[in-house]
Amino acid sequence: MDPLSWFDILARAAQQFLPVWIALVVTFALSIRFRRRLGLYGKLFDSPIGMIGFGIVMFWLYTALFAGLIVTHDPLAQVSGLRNAAPGSALRAPTDLYPYYLFGGDSLARDVFSRMVMGAREVLRIAPFAAMISFMIGISLGLPAGYFGGKLDTGLTFLANLVLAFPVILLFFLLVAPEIQQTIIPKVMAGVLFLAPILFVTVLLNSRFFTQPPKRNLYVGVVLLVGAWAYAGLVFNADPVGLWSMSPNLLNVFVAVVFVNAPTVFRIVRGITLDIKTRDYVAAAQTRGEGPWYIMLWEILPNARGPLIVDFCLRIGYTTILLGTLGFFGLGVSPESPDWGSTINAGRRLLTVYPHPALVPAISLMSLVLGLNLLADGLREESLRD
Amino acid sequence: MLLFLLRRIGMMLVTALCLTFVVFALTNLPAKLETLAKTQAGSRMTDAEVASWINRNGYGSPMLQRYGEWLGVIPGWVRTDADGTVHGRCVDRHQDASLAGSRCGILQGDWGYSTRFQDNVASVVTARVGATGLLMMWVMIVMVPMALIVGVLAGMREGSRTDRALSTFAIASTATPEYVSGVLFIALLASSTVGLSPLLASWGWIDGRVLFQGNARSAMDDITLSNFTLPVLTIALYGMGYVARITRASMTEVMTQQYIRTARLKGVSFTNIVVKHALRNALIAPFTVIMLQIPWLLNGVVISEVLFSYLGFCWTLYEAAVNNDIELLLASSVVAVVVVLVTQLISDIGYVYLNPRIRIS
Numbered sequence: 001m002d003p004l005s006w007f008d009i010l011a012r013a014a015q016q017f018l019p020v021w022i023a024l025v026v027t028f029a030l031s032i033r034f035r036r037r038l039g040l041y042g043k044l045f046d047s048p049i050g051m052i053g054f055g056i057v058m059f060w061l062y063t064a065l066f067a068g069l070i071v072t073h074d075p076l077a078q079v080s081g082l083r084n085a086a087p088g089s090a091l092r093a094p095t096d097l098y099p100y101y102l103f104g105g106d107s108l109a110r111d112v113f114s115r116m117v118m119g120a121r122e123v124l125r126i127a128p129f130a131a132m133i134s135f136m137i138g139i140s141l142g143l144p145a146g147y148f149g150g151k152l153d154t155g156l157t158f159l160a161n162l163v164l165a166f167p168v169i170l171l172f173f174l175l176v177a178p179e180i181q182q183t184i185i186p187k188v189m190a191g192v193l194f195l196a197p198i199l200f201v202t203v204l205l206n207s208r209f210f211t212q213p214p215k216r217n218l219y220v221g222v223v224l225l226v227g228a229w230a231y232a233g234l235v236f237n238a239d240p241v242g243l244w245s246m247s248p249n250l251l252n253v254f255v256a257v258v259f260v261n262a263p264t265v266f267r268i269v270r271g272i273t274l275d276i277k278t279r280d281y282v283a284a285a286q287t288r289g290e291g292p293w294y295i296m297l298w299e300i301l302p303n304a305r306g307p308l309i310v311d312f313c314l315r316i317g318y319t320t321i322l323l324g325t326l327g328f329f330g331l332g333v334s335p336e337s338p339d340w341g342s343t344i345n346a347g348r349r350l351l352t353v354y355p356h357p358a359l360v361p362a363i364s365l366m367s368l369v370l371g372l373n374l375l376a377d378g379l380r381e382e383s384l385r386d
Numbered sequence: 387m388l389l390f391l392l393r394r395i396g397m398m399l400v401t402a403l404c405l406t407f408v409v410f411a412l413t414n415l416p417a418k419l420e421t422l423a424k425t426q427a428g429s430r431m432t433d434a435e436v437a438s439w440i441n442r443n444g445y446g447s448p449m450l451q452r453y454g455e456w457l458g459v460i461p462g463w464v465r466t467d468a469d470g471t472v473h474g475r476c477v478d479r480h481q482d483a484s485l486a487g488s489r490c491g492i493l494q495g496d497w498g499y500s501t502r503f504q505d506n507v508a509s510v511v512t513a514r515v516g517a518t519g520l521l522m523m524w525v526m527i528v529m530v531p532m533a534l535i536v537g538v539l540a541g542m543r544e545g546s547r548t549d550r551a552l553s554t555f556a557i558a559s560t561a562t563p564e565y566v567s568g569v570l571f572i573a574l575l576a577s578s579t580v581g582l583s584p585l586l587a588s589w590g591w592i593d594g595r596v597l598f599q600g601n602a603r604s605a606m607d608d609i610t611l612s613n614f615t616l617p618v619l620t621i622a623l624y625g626m627g628y629v630a631r632i633t634r635a636s637m638t639e640v641m642t643q644q645y646i647r648t649a650r651l652k653g654v655s656f657t658n659i660v661v662k663h664a665l666r667n668a669l670i671a672p673f674t675v676i677m678l679q680i681p682w683l684l685n686g687v688v689i690s691e692v693l694f695s696y697l698g699f700c701w702t703l704y705e706a707a708v709n710n711d712i713e714l715l716l717a718s719s720v721v722a723v724v725v726v727l728v729t730q731l732i733s734d735i736g737y738v739y740l741n742p743r744i745r746i747s
Contacts, residue, residue, distance in 0.1 A: 049554070165401055166408075167681070167722045169688045170715075173707035174409065179417035321563040328565045328689065329704075344565055348572075348693065352600055355573035355580050362566040370561035377557060 004088030004100055013102050013113065019066040024058055040309070043382040050378015056371025060364075063117055064124040072098035073111040075118040075338045083109040084354040106343070106357035107350060115338040116360050122339035123368070126250070127319040130257045134319075135312060137196040137258065138265025140203075143296040145266070146273025157270070160263035168260055172325070175256040176332040186252045190235045193258050198227035207293040253332040257322050261315060268311055272304040279303075306383040310376045317372035324365050340365045394734075398727040402720060409719045410453050413712045419445050422710050426501060444475055456498065456716065458491020492720075498713030502705055507717045510702060515721065517606060518687060518698035521617060525683065529622035529629070530676060536626070537633020537672065542660050544638045553634065559627030564686040568620040568693045576600035576616060602696040617694045621686050625679050629672055636671040640664045670740045677733035681726040 004012065014021075035042035044050040063070060073079070081092045085105035091097060103112040145153040163171075180186060201223050209216035233244025234251070246254065276282065277300060285295045327333050327341020335342070340361035347358025412418075423439040424431055431439065440446050444455075444463040454460030455475055462475025476490035490496040497507040540552035562570075574581040575598045583596040598615050605613045640646065641664060649659050684700065691701040699721065706714040 049550075162401055162404055165681075165723050165726045166405060167688075167703075167719070167726075168685045170409070170703065170707065170719055170722065173704075174412040177418075179415060179421060180412070182417050183415055185412075317561065324563060324565060325685070325689065329692075341565070344569055348569060351569060351572050352577035353579055355569075355577060358569045359573055362569045366562050366566050369563070370558055373557045373561045374554075377553075 003086065003090055004102075006088070009088045009102055012100065016070050016072060016102070016113075017063070019069050020059060020062040023062045023066070024055065027058055028055070040379065040383060043385070044375075044378055047378040047381050049374050050382065053371045053374025053376070053378055056367055057375055060120050060368045060371070061124060064121040067117050067121045070117045071111075071114040072100075072102060073114045075110065075114045076336055077111075078109040079105070079111075080109065083107060084350065084357070085109070087112075087356055103360050104354075104356045106347060107354075112357050112360050115343060116340075116364050118338040119340045119343060119361055119364065120368075122337060123320055123323060123365075126254060126257070126323060127316050130254055131261065131312060131315045131319050133193060133197060133254075134258050134261035134265050134315065135308070136200045137193060137262040139269050139301065139308075140196055140200045141262075142266040142269025143273055143300065144292075146270040147277055147292060147296050147300070153270070156266065160266045163259065163263045164267075168322070169325070169329075171260060172256055172329070172331055175259070176252050176326060181248050181252055186248070186255050187235060189255045189259065190251055193255060193262075194231055194235055198223070198231060201227070203293055204297050207291060207297055249332055249334070253323070253326060256326075256332070257319055260322065261319060265311070265315070268307070269304070272307060273300055276300045276303055306380075310380045310383065313372050313376035313379060317369040317376075320365065320369050320372070391731075394727075394731050398724070398731075401727060402723050405723050406716055406720060407453060409716055410456065410712075411449060413710060413715055414445070414449050414452065418710050422501065422712070425709060442473075454491075455489075456491050456713070458489045458493035458496070461489050462491075497717045500706070500711050500714040502709040502711040502714060503702075507714050510714060511699065511717050511721060514697065514699040514702045517696070518691070518700055520609070521614075521621075521687065521691075521696065521698055522680070522683070524614065524618045525621045525625070525687075526676075528618055529626050532622070533626045533629035533676075534633055534669070534672060537630040538637050538660070538665065538668065540630070541634040541637025541668070542641060542656075542664070544641065549634075553631070556627040556630040556634070559623050560631070561627075562624060564620050564624050564689040565693065567623050568616070568690060571598075571616050571620060572600040572693075600694065602694040606697055617690045617696055620690050620693070621683055624686050625683050628682075629675055629679060632675045633668065633672040637664065637668040640668040643667075670737065673740060674733040674737050677729045677736065680729045681722075684722060684725070 031038065031042065032045050035045045044054055079091055079097070079101075082089060082101055082105035084107055085101050087102065087104040089101050089104060091099055091101070101111050101113070103116065106112055106115070141156055145156045174180070175186075202220055205219045205223060206216060209219060229239065229241075230244045233239025233242075234246050237245055237248075239245055273296070281303075282295060282299055285299050290299075323339065324341035324344070327337075327339050327343070328345045330342060330345060333339055333342050343361040344358050344365075347354075347356075347361070351358055419440050420436050422445075423436045427435075427439050442465065444465075445452070447463060451460060455462050462477075464472065464474035464477070466472050476488050476496075495508075497511070499505075500507050500510050503510050536552050536556060540549045540556070543549060575583060576596050577583060577600070578587075578596050586597055597612075599613045600616065602613050602617050604610075605617075646659060646663060649663050650656075654663070687698070688700040688704055690696070691698050692704050695701075699718070702714065703718040703722070705711070706718055
């Protein structure tokens with residue numbers, strides 16, 4: 001068979017993404033229809049920049065979700081004769097396989113298109129959760145540091161500055177190494193870092209409902225139960241059901257990324273808290289006799305949500321970049337993993353002759369981060385408008 | 387002011403001490419030492435041989451003690467062989483048996499020996515820092531004016547079409563990490579088969595086969611436009627977007643001030659308002675950000691130096707980390723930390739200097 005023309009390649013790729021297009025159309029139709037009732041999310045659809053960003057992010061999110069339907073080949077399978085094949089090359093003997101390598105083949109004759117699609121799943125499996133955990137840690141340390149001040153503040157700020165003074169790349173090389181995985185360090189760090197979200201949610205609910213013991217006991221009980229279940233699975237790999245698990249490799253990457261991000265979030269939250277705690281409604285809550293944790297979590301935090309949501313989007317993007325950096329240096333991922341960073345690294349050796357194996361993941365990564373940044377920009381604009 | 391400086395320098399020393407200890411602890415884990423032994427003395431060693439190599443080379447003593455030896459507050463290790471020859475931390479380094487039992491650490495100016503480059507750490511680092519300094523200088527020369535121009539043009543008329551276009555450009559540049567832009571640049575400009583170069587070569591516009599070189603190793607001896615453009619551009623592009631956005635935010639804020647309105651009502655031309663009234667106040671925030679951007683760019687410099695094989699300080703850091711070259715890694719982290727903290731200090735002082743309303747108490 002003849003190789004495909006550029007137009008055919010794009011048309012066929014678009015056809016493979018059909019589930020994504022359908023999901024995108026449904027999302028946008030519903031969101032625009034009900035945008036007046038959806039708060040900040042609905043207002044996003046008033047800003048073209050935010051809408052474009054949201055579209056790109058959702059595109060990759062749905063790609064990650066429907067990756068199984070989109071891929072044309074097994075991302076790890078090699079097909080003979082297609083080593084470094086140009087985009088649109090036809091398979092020699094397409095028995096029951098998809099007859100073309102849409103975006104060409106890489107140096108090991110694997111399908112670049114399928115690897116790109118599966119790479120989205122790899123990235124989006126880690127980045128949002130790492131950003132979320134970083135935020136919970138940053139919030140649970142930043143709020144008391146800003147609210148109480150004093151020695152606690154000095155100590156925590158010093159620690160945060162200490163981590164921030166570290167060149168990120170050095171930290172990665174030190175933390176994400178096969179030798180480190182054999183030691184107890186990642187487990188201990190994961191033990192501490194994953195404790196933060198559980199404590200955060202527990203304190204959040206307890207401070208709100210402690211006047212209604214039955215309700216409080218129910219909520220906190222459920223949180224602790226689910227938390228302990230996830231904690232056992234993620235940190236000790238000892239989940240009896242097997243729903244929560246993380247390979248030591250992934251855990252190590254996760255811990256390193258959270259460790260790098262949390263101090264920045266801490267500084268942001270601390271700064272906002274210092275500003276908000278002088279407001280009248282905080283003084284009113286103090287006069288009512290509310291506890292410090294209630295004031296921090298139910299008075300200060302909701303009023304700090306604007307900048308935090310914006311930073312959350314930016315941080316997912318930054319985490320994606322960090323994950324790519326890790327992959328680029330071959331840290332913490334298995335060599336055949338389809339994640340974008342390591343694919344770029346693998347492709348750069350033959351970059352001047354066969355650019356497509358590196359270009360496809362590079363452009364994918366760029367577009368995802370760009371989408372997140374545009375989304376953050378749109379959100380910032382809309383949240384400043386009220 | 388003097389007190390402020392002293393306090394900051396004290397803080398810097400404490401931070402550097404903590405960080406080097408963390409680096410020391412993480413590079414001196416038993417498993418890492420085993421890897422080091424195998425890379426130094428042969429990969430087929432038995433466990434017993436590894437243990438004896440570790441002991442013979444002074445890695446056997448407790449970690450705190452070795453950290454003290456590295457700092458130079460504890461006398462270096464000494465070992466006398468069966469045949470009477472004396473070995474020791476200071477003895478082996480200077481080939482002088484009389485040094486047994488003396489201190490030789492960074493306090494004595496002895497930065498140790500690099501196992502990767504087979505040379506003194508001090509000479510390796512000083513040779514490389516200059517190369518990276520040159521790279522950073524060019525990055526700054528390209529990045530700062532570009533960022534300020536983009537930011538000021540975008541910020542002087544908020545919401546205009548220029549603003550939208552330039553802001554989107556700035557966002558796009560912050561969304562392009564170095565390993566992406568580097569790859570894009572090489573494919574587009576430095577490949578003899580794809581991108582722009584074959585086209586330009588066939589038109590006869592360029593002499594060689596490629597427009598720019600994708601390998602900057604030759605720039606170590608002789609910097610030319612052809613071998614240095616891509617590494618500089620790669621780093622500058624990622625850093626530029628952030629500075630441009632800060633400049634834009636600062637500029638839009640200044641443009642809504644009362645005195646700008648007064649100037650407009652007086653009939654001052656728009657160019658004059660921007661250049662004479664707004665610019666100075668709008669550049670305070672970007673200045674601090676530019677200084678803080680230097681440590682932030684360090685990460686990208688590592689990527690860029692590795693990608694373009696430019697053998698500078700960050701490439702050395704990468705090599706040291708990959709090969710677990712303990713003393714070189716420690717020295718590199720000291721340099722990196724000093725860079726981070728000194729730029730923070732300069733940015734704080736510069737902020738006060740540019741903004742007379744703020745005083746350091």
